[in-house]
Amino acid sequence: MSCLRRQLSTLCLLLCTVLSAFAIPAKKWAAQWEPTKLVNGSPVLFRVAAPLQLAELNGNFLGQEFSFRSSRACHCWYGFAGVSLATKPGTYTLRVEGKSAGGKETAMNYLVRVSAAHYPTSTITVAPAFVEPPKELDPVIAAADAAKKQAFSATDPTPLWSGAFERPTDTETSGVFGSARVYNGKKKSQHLGLDFRASTGTPVHATNAGTVILARALYFEGNCVMLDHGQGLVTVYMHLSEFKVKEGDKVAAGQLIGLSGGTGRATGPHLHFAVRWRGEYLDPRTLLELHPPGS
Ligand SMILES: [Zn+2]
Numbered sequence: 001m002s003c004l005r006r007q008l009s010t011l012c013l014l015l016c017t018v019l020s021a022f023a024i025p026a027k028k029w030a031a032q033w034e035p036t037k038l039v040n041g042s043p044v045l046f047r048v049a050a051p052l053q054l055a056e057l058n059g060n061f062l063g064q065e066f067s068f069r070s071s072r073a074c075h076c077w078y079g080f081a082g083v084s085l086a087t088k089p090g091t092y093t094l095r096v097e098g099k100s101a102g103g104k105e106t107a108m109n110y111l112v113r114v115s116a117a118h119y120p121t122s123t124i125t126v127a128p129a130f131v132e133p134p135k136e137l138d139p140v141i142a143a144a145d146a147a148k149k150q151a152f153s154a155t156d157p158t159p160l161w162s163g164a165f166e167r168p169t170d171t172e173t174s175g176v177f178g179s180a181r182v183y184n185g186k187k188k189s190q191h192l193g194l195d196f197r198a199s200t201g202t203p204v205h206a207t208n209a210g211t212v213i214l215a216r217a218l219y220f221e222g223n224c225v226m227l228d229h230g231q232g233l234v235t236v237y238m239h240l241s242e243f244k245v246k247e248g249d250k251v252a253a254g255q256l257i258g259l260s261g262g263t264g265r266a267t268g269p270h271l272h273f274a275v276r277w278r279g280e281y282l283d284p285r286t287l288l289e290l291h292p293p294g295s
Contacts, residue, residue: 026051026075029108031094034290039117040087041178043275043282045290046094047076052106054098061094061112062087064278066231068096069159071293078293080159080233082277085178085190089116117283119178123185130220130265131183137219144218148226151214152279156230161208164295165287166254168204168237168273169196175272177283192281193236193274198260200241200269205254207235207273207288212249212257221272222264225257235284236274239266 026049034045046059048068057068057077062084068077094110133141175195182188198204210227213234218224223240241261245251262269275284 029096031096031108031110033094033112035286038083038112038114040083040089040114041085041117041119041281041283042083043277043287043290044081044083045078045292046081046096047074047078047293048096048108049076050096050098050106050108052098052100052104054106055101057096057098059094059096062092067159074293076293080231080277082280082282083114084280084282085117086280087114089114117178119180119190120176121180121182122175122191123182124267125184126265126267128184133219141219144220147214147216147218151226151228152234152276154213155228155232155234156211159230159233160210161229161233161253162294163208163253163292164290165207165235166205167196167288168207168235169198169202169260169271171197171202171271173197173285174270177281177285193238193272194284196260196271196273198269198271200259200261202260202271203256204237204240204258204260204271206251206257208253210235210251212245212247212251215243215245215247215249215258218264220265222266223258223261224264227251227257232278234276236272236276238272238274239263239270241269 028051030049032047059066059079061081066079066081068079070077091111091113094112097107099105173194174197175191177194179191181191210229213228214226221238225237227235239261240258242259245257260271273284275282275287
């Protein structure tokens with residue numbers, strides 16, 4: 001028995017030594033990103049190890065500033081950013097700047113390659129009023145635009161999300177992000193979300209923790225919920241038949257926020273799920289596939 005105990009304490013000592021060897025700070029700078037192959041329209045999760053005990057770490061990528069969070073799970077700093085759909089293929093700089101508790105500053109640059117995404121084309125048929133809305137609906141559409149604009153401007157300065165983003169429903173996906181769409185043979189646009197097959201009444205869950213910044217009926221989106229996850233990251237759930245939250249509510253990851261439906265410009269009941277970061281729509285599938293530390 002005492003022998004087993006001794007073996008266990010030796011094992012613990014060994015483990016503790018190994019773990020502390022990976023603790024922040026690292027011997028030198030190191031950075032990784034997910035997905036490893038970035039394309040235009042992709043969310044990106046950066047992980048950075050710094051050679052100094054830092055109190056804060058900030059990043060700049062594609063002209064956007066964002067802050068990193070430290071994690072014991074990865075012994076690293078991690079931060080969320082995005083590559084807009086309009087980004088041209090090329091090599092871009094990730095700049096990271098850290099500051100120690102004593103005020104010592106340190107910085108590093110990394111070159112990040114962005115390739116061109118290949119998004120498909122599809123043809124969609126909807127009610128004509130959703131392709132060329134009648135004049136009398138101008139005020140309705142203008143009110144919806146104003147509500148969206150206000151919601152998008154109300155982002156929390158700190159990240160509210162943690163761990164992996166989970167799927168909003170258990171159902172299969174249909175329409176993918178980025179596909180070029182031709183509505184009724186006329187209007188062309190790009191599909192800026194991920195569609196989930198969902199009959200009316202299917203439970204829709206918050207993909208991560210956040211604040212409800214919009215929960216109302218909009219012309220094109222139908223009954224729509226928007227969740228702010230902080231620092232400009234917003235998830236959007238459209239065409240709902242019912243709301244289960246109201247504006248201002250704090251929601252936990254996985255919380256029921258509504259029931260799916262076919263309201264607004266929809267070909268039938270389904271869930272349109274979108275991801276917006278700093279005014280740009282990003283590929284929701286990639287967000288759902290990220291592995292943030294601790295997930
Ligand atoms: Zn859709």
